Amino acid sequence: MTSTETLQDWLALEHEAVWLYPVIGARFGALAERARTSYDDHGTVRDGLLARLHQLRVEPVPPALSYDVVRVRNKARALAAARQLERDIAAVCLRLAGDSTGDLRTYATRGLRRAALAELTWGGRPDAFPGLP
Template structure:
């Protein structure tokens, strides 16, 4: 996988995360709404940075889809919390690919994004995984 391919995949995952956090924010309980808002804003910032990165690598940034299929129904706050953890796991997975594919400052930025997603996943889930970004590949 090239750095451009991995950056495009990360961008697509960030688009999906922004969409997913719209659902999380609408369903999560009041006690965790600020956390959902912060995650939403973080993913928007990463998405915008990745658009620039893709252009810098010579690509045309992948556009967001009009909508995304959620992995399960999100009828209540508990499901919203589970969705947030899944979103972070998915984002961590694509950033692990970008860490492997990139070098220099892009690799450092991808590692930081992977770390942020892993930390958010732990906060949402209440537990960690041994190798963040690789769990969904098992």
């Protein structure tokens, strides 16, 4: 897998995050502030990935036509969905860290750190090796 393909996988997850967090915020008032912050953070990352892919003259993957709403039907499931999404982002960033060098590896390492901390925000516990299953 090339680093460009991995960037596309990362972008697909950021599209999902930009969909997920407003849904969580709208459904669960107690999570609204956290959801707003996460939405803003992921929107920024998504825009950065779009810019990188455009620079590479690659057509970025679009958002999916639909996402699974059932997984956020109650607060506990919403928290779990957020943690899982952050873990998925950490995993793809970890893959990119190995597929790349220099600036792109730095970018991937920052993304991995951000996702690992976001997982804590949504109720996760510290782990020795975030991004690894």
